[in-house]
Amino acid sequence: MEKESGKITIDQVAKxxxxxxxxxxxxxxxxxxxxxxxxRRVLEYIEENDYKPSIIAxxxxxxxTFNICVLLPENYHLSELSFFQKAMVGIQQYAEQKxxxxxxxxxxxxxxxxxxxxxxxxxxxxxxxxxxYRKDQAVELLQKKRIxxxxxxxxxxxxxxxxxHDQRAACRELTEKLLSGHGxxxxxLGGRDSLVITWNRLEGFQDAYRACGLDLPESQIYLxxxxxxxxxxxxxxxLEQKCRVLLCMDDVICSWLLRKLQREHxxxxxxxxxxxxxxxxxxxxxxxxxxxxxxxxxxxxxxxCRKLFCLMEQEEAPERTLLPYQILLREST
Amino acid sequence: MEKESGKITIDQVAKxxxxxxxxxxxxxxxxxxxxxxxxRRVLEYIEENDYKPSIIAxxxxxxxTFNICVLLPENYHLSELSFFQKAMVGIQQYAEQKxxxxxxxxxxxxxxxxxxxxxxxxxxxxxxxxxxYRKDQAVELLQKKRIxxxxxxxxxxxxxxxxxHDQRAACRELTEKLLSGHGxxxxxLGGRDSLVITWNRLEGFQDAYRACGLDLPESQIYLxxxxxxxxxxxxxxxLEQKCRVLLCMDDVICSWLLRKLQREHxxxxxxxxxxxxxxxxxxxxxxxxxxxxxxxxxxxxxxxCRKLFCLMEQEEAPERTLLPYQILLREST
DNA sequence: CTGAAAGCGCTTACAG
DNA sequence: CTGAAAGCGCTTACAG
Numbered sequence: 183m184e185k186e187s188g189k190i191t192i193d194q195v196a197k198x199x200x201x202x203x204x205x206x207x208x209x210x211x212x213x214x215x216x217x218x219x220x221x222r223r224v225l226e227y228i229e230e231n232d233y234k235p236s237i238i239a240x241x242x243x244x245x246x247t248f249n250i251c252v253l254l255p256e257n258y259h260l261s262e263l264s265f266f267q268k269a270m271v272g273i274q275q276y277a278e279q280k281x282x283x284x285x286x287x288x289x290x291x292x293x294x295x296x297x298x299x300x301x302x303x304x305x306x307x308x309x310x311x312x313x314x315y316r317k318d319q320a321v322e323l324l325q326k327k328r329i330x331x332x333x334x335x336x337x338x339x340x341x342x343x344x345x346x347h348d349q350r351a352a353c354r355e356l357t358e359k360l361l362s363g364h365g366x367x368x369x370x371l372g373g374r375d376s377l378v379i380t381w382n383r384l385e386g387f388q389d390a391y392r393a394c395g396l397d398l399p400e401s402q403i404y405l406x407x408x409x410x411x412x413x414x415x416x417x418x419x420x421l422e423q424k425c426r427v428l429l430c431m432d433d434v435i436c437s438w439l440l441r442k443l444q445r446e447h448x449x450x451x452x453x454x455x456x457x458x459x460x461x462x463x464x465x466x467x468x469x470x471x472x473x474x475x476x477x478x479x480x481x482x483x484x485x486x487c488r489k490l491f492c493l494m495e496q497e498e499a500p501e502r503t504l505l506p507y508q509i510l511l512r513e514s515t
Numbered sequence: 516m517e518k519e520s521g522k523i524t525i526d527q528v529a530k531x532x533x534x535x536x537x538x539x540x541x542x543x544x545x546x547x548x549x550x551x552x553x554x555r556r557v558l559e560y561i562e563e564n565d566y567k568p569s570i571i572a573x574x575x576x577x578x579x580t581f582n583i584c585v586l587l588p589e590n591y592h593l594s595e596l597s598f599f600q601k602a603m604v605g606i607q608q609y610a611e612q613k614x615x616x617x618x619x620x621x622x623x624x625x626x627x628x629x630x631x632x633x634x635x636x637x638x639x640x641x642x643x644x645x646x647x648y649r650k651d652q653a654v655e656l657l658q659k660k661r662i663x664x665x666x667x668x669x670x671x672x673x674x675x676x677x678x679x680h681d682q683r684a685a686c687r688e689l690t691e692k693l694l695s696g697h698g699x700x701x702x703x704l705g706g707r708d709s710l711v712i713t714w715n716r717l718e719g720f721q722d723a724y725r726a727c728g729l730d731l732p733e734s735q736i737y738l739x740x741x742x743x744x745x746x747x748x749x750x751x752x753x754l755e756q757k758c759r760v761l762l763c764m765d766d767v768i769c770s771w772l773l774r775k776l777q778r779e780h781x782x783x784x785x786x787x788x789x790x791x792x793x794x795x796x797x798x799x800x801x802x803x804x805x806x807x808x809x810x811x812x813x814x815x816x817x818x819x820c821r822k823l824f825c826l827m828e829q830e831e832a833p834e835r836t837l838l839p840y841q842i843l844l845r846e847s848t
Numbered sequence: 849c850t851g852a853a854a855g856c857g858c859t860t861a862c863a864g
Numbered sequence: 865c866t867g868a869a870a871g872c873g874c875t876t877a878c879a880g
Contacts, residue, residue, distance in 0.1 A: 191857055202867045207859060214860080217865055237636040239857035242575055242872045248638075252619070256604060263596055271589060274621050278629060283638055284619040286585070288607050296611060303570040305581075305616055445802075469778075524873055535851045540875060547876080550849055572873035575856045 190233050199227055210235060237281070250277055250490060251285045251306040253297055253320055255313045259373075259434045265460065265479045266312050269334060272483025273310060280491060282307075291376065294319050301327055308490045310334065310483075314344075314378045330493035332486045336378045343493060345486040345503045347477045349379055352507040353386025356457060356475055357429065358393065360515060364427050364455060366396045369420040371413060371439065372405040372431040380405065383431055383459070413438040421454075427515070430458040433474070440468060455515045470513035477507050523566050532560055543568060570614070583610055583823060584618045584639040586630055586653055588646045595765075598793065598812045599645050602667060605816025606643060613824060615640075624709065627652050634660055641823045643667065643816075647677075647711045663826035665819045669711045676826060678819040678836045680810045682712055685840040686719025689790060689808055690762065691726065693848060697760050697788060699729045702753040704746060704772065705738040705764040713738065716764050716792070746771040754787075760848070763791040766807075773801060788848045803846035810840050 196203045201220065208214045209224035227233075237248050252273060254266060274284055285306055287296045297320055300306055309331040311320055321339050324331045333344040360368050370387050373380050384403070391398040401423060404416040413435050420428060430436035436458035440450075448454050450470055457473040482505055492499035529536045534553065541547045542557035560566075570581050585606060587599060607617055618639055620629045630653055633639055642664040644653055654672050657664045666677040693701050703720050706713050717736070724731040734756060737749040746768050753761060763769035769791035773783075781787050783803055790806040815838055825832035 193857075203858080204860080204867055205865090208866090211859080215865055220865080234635045234637070236857055237638055238571060238575055238580060239872090240859075242571055242857080242874090243859040245872065247571060249618075254600075263600060267587075267596060270619070271621055274619065274629065278632065281632075281636070283633060283636075285582075286603070286607065286617040286619045288604055296607065299611065299614075300616060302567045303614070303616075304567070305570055526873075536874080537851055537876080538849090541850090544875080548849055553849080569873055572856090573875075575858090575873080576875040578856065 190231060192233075192235060195224070195227060195231070195233055198231075199224060247305055247307050248282050249285045249306045250282055250487070251287050251297065251300055251309040253287045253289055253294075253309060253311050253313075256288050256290045259432060262432075265477075268479035269312060269483030269486070272480035272485075273487040274483075275480075276484045276487035276491075289320065291315050292319075294323060298323060301329060308332075308494045310486050310490055316376055316378055316381070330490060332490045332493070334482060334486050336382055338378070341501070343489055343499065343501055345482060345489055346505065347482060347507050348504040349382035349507075350386040350389065351504075352459075352475045352477075352509070353383040354389040354393070355386075356473075356509055357387050357390035359509070359511070360427055360429065360455070360457065361390060361394050361396065363515065366391075366394075367402065367423070367425040368427040368429055369402045369416070369423070369425040370404065370429050370431070371407055371416055371420075371435050372403070373435065374408060375405045380431065387429070407435055410438045414442045417442050421448075426453070427455045428457075430456065433458050433460045436472065440472075450514050457515050468514075473512045473515040474510050475507050476510055478505070481505065523564060525566075525568060528557070528560060528564070528566055531564075532557060580638055580640050581615050582618045582639045583615055583820070584620050584630065584633050584642040586620045586622055586627075586642060586644050586646075589621050589623045595646075598810075601812035602645060602816030602819070605813035605818075606820040607816075608813075609817045609820035609824075622653065624648050625652075627656060631656060634662060641665075641827045643819050643823055648709055649711055649714070650709075663823060665823045665826070667815060667819050669715055671711070674834070676822055676832065676834055678815060678822055679838065680815060680840050681837040682715035682840075683719040683722065684837075685792075685808045685810075685842070686716040687722040687726070688719075689806075689842055690720050690723035692842070692844070693760055693762065693788070693790065694723060694727050694729065696848065699724075699727075700735065700756070700758040701760040701762055702735050702749070702756070702758040703737065703762050703764070704740055704749055704753075704768050705736070706768065707741060708738045713764065720762070740768055743771045747775045750775050754781075759786070760788045761790075763789070766791050766793045769805065773805075783847050790848050801847075806845045806848040807843050808840050809843055811838070814838065 192203050192206050196206050205216065205220060206224055208216045209221045241247050252270060258266065277284060285300060287300055289297050301323065309324055309329060311331060311333045314333050314335040314337045316338065318337060318339065321333065321337060321342060333342055334346065335344065336346050337344060357368065372384060388398060402425065407413045407416055417439055428439060430439060436456065439456065443450065443454060450456055459475050485503060485505060489499050489503065525536050525539050529539050538549065538553060539557055541549045542554045574580050585603060591599065610617055618633060620633055622630050634656065642657055642662060644664060644666045647666050647668040647670045651670060651672065654666065654670060654675060666675055667679065668677065669679050670677060690701065705717060721731060735758065740746045740749055750772055761772060763772060769789065772789065776783065776787055783789055792808050818836060818838060822832050822836065
């Protein structure tokens with residue numbers, strides 16, 4: 183009863199049916215003229231005998247791989263990771279409809295060896311970058327090789343197709359709300375400044391001050407807070423300056439900050455107000471709830487994937503897409 | 516100066532050199548006799564002209580895909596996610612050496628549609644499961660289709676190749692240490708009981724009691740704590756029972772517990788002692804440091820991948836591999 | 849040591 | 865509407 187696991191080929195189908203491979207191929211692909219009766223006969227046989235064409239062989243014939251590569255950063259904050267994972271789900275869901283699969287590639291800012299390998303081996307038709315850097319090796323490689331790709335996140339490189347949440351507008355809007363509610367002394371606690379996203383947010387922060395006609399002293403901006411100690415020191419300095427509103431660029435920074443404040447017995451929002459980005463699990467159960475900007479990562483991944491397919495199919499697509507965000511005002515501010 | 520992006524084929528190489536494709540192929544693969552001079556000439560030309568054979572075409576000819584599939588659970592706790600990601604890095608590093616790539620597949624306990632698709636499309640030579648369930652659709656599918664695969668984590672299914680940290684022994688050892696230090700009333704706070712890993716740990720817990728000749732009342736075991744509320748309720752009950760040692764099956768449960776204890780102004784380790792698994796980022800910066808069992812996820816991924824290659828290459832491999840763990844005794848106990 | 853030829857499992861002009 | 869043949873870019877018996 184058991185069949186040899188799906189090893190049946192188009193040739194066998196053709197012979198069994200007494201038609202040519204061409205006919206079988208046409209019945210499946212729907213391309214080219216074919217008699218309605220024949221088609222149905224073929225399709226029926228295929229269904230019953232559980233024939234599935236080899237995508238690999240089809241790929242060879244059509245010079246396609248039916249794979250896209252997703253470049254996942256090897257280094258990340260935990261809050262980013264779940265963001266990436268969700269984006270991946272979005273990508274995968276879209277790609278699946280097109281019968282494409284995802285080739286996973288892991289790289290760092292400095293080392294894109296695996297991406298290079300995959301590209302050289304010609305295993306993918308396109309690439310999605312889950313993170314961008316101000317100087318981005320992956321972007322340079324892909325542009326040089328003329329491989330279609332879409333970046334999640336902003337870039338300054340010209341001619342790069344990208345999909346992004348409107349980080350700058352989001353940060354600006356939130357900052358404006360904070361400014362109007364609590365006055366001008368907001369301290370920004372930011373992440374690595376080699377990431378484009380850090381700059382987007384910083385610019386939004388500055389935009390808000392400018393729009394309100396306010397001065398923004400250097401001393402209210404902290405970047406590159408990559409460790410708990412760095413965050414705590416920045417917080418100490420901010421509090422000494424009498425800043426009573428702290429805006430964190432990501433939830434990990436925020437969670438470090440919260441612990442620090444708790445240890446100092448500072449009450450939120452009474453003594454200090456806090457806001458953050460992401461709205462990830464990290465801050466899910468804080469008390470009080472933290473004001474944050476939420477982004478839908480799954481949707482982002484899907485949008486990136488959709489755009490990539492436009493590129494691969496030579497359809498037109500806007501170079502840049504900005505997705506909406508959501509500001510969740512909560513008790514912490 | 517710019518070359519057409521790597522589109523050069525073996526045919527062109529052969530012609531340019533005035534030899535046959537066969538020869539070129541042999542020079543590259545190292546299989547079959549070939550003159551040292553010829554080989555060098557070919558290799559040199561290839562190097563200079565940046566020729567890379569198409570892996571896809573090679574695959575077709577050899578009936579291989581040079582891909583392995585990694586099945587990533589769609590639902591997870593945050594602590595698991597970084598564990599999965601690290602395992603993936605290990606897998607990827609090993610696969611890369613073999614010039615294999617990773618096809619990412621996302622599935623849930625109930626829905627393995629993408630895995631089925633990939634299998635039907637014959638896009639992979641083998642599969643790694645990053646999680647196992649007591650009743651596991653993926654295992655059943657792969658066994659039926661006779662696709663080589665390795666499970667990360669234990670299964671009760673017979674004939675499944677698996678790699679695992681010794682969860683049971685780890686839990687037993689930690690429990691014994693706790694028993695000898697603080698007496699018999701330890702409460703176990705556990706996760707979803709459809710996961711095999713949950714059972715492994717539970718068994719280890721029970722082993723320890725048995726080994727010490729102690730009775731283990733049902734009331735000291737809580738499973739399926741999937742929400743903060745569930746954890747808090749379990750904690751309340753445990754404290755009422757006068758249990759003063761809490762062993763968490765994962766770091767997320769533990770972090771929920773810690774917040775709860777903090778709100779109740781209970782001091783660790785003075786009033787309550789706490790231990791956990793994973794040693795992930797979630798508990799990285801707690802004060803006091805939490806006793807935990809640490810597992811090396813990257814190593815686990817690598818071991819799983821190594822075993823998978825044994826299977827694919829028809830080499831012998833033990834059906835089951837248990838990796839060591841590390842118990843980190845810290846201030847919390 | 850080297851090459852012509854068949855084959856991997858498909859697709860796609862080209863003829864009929 | 866249907867099929868024979870060439871082709872996608874490799875590998876691998878088989879001959880020489």
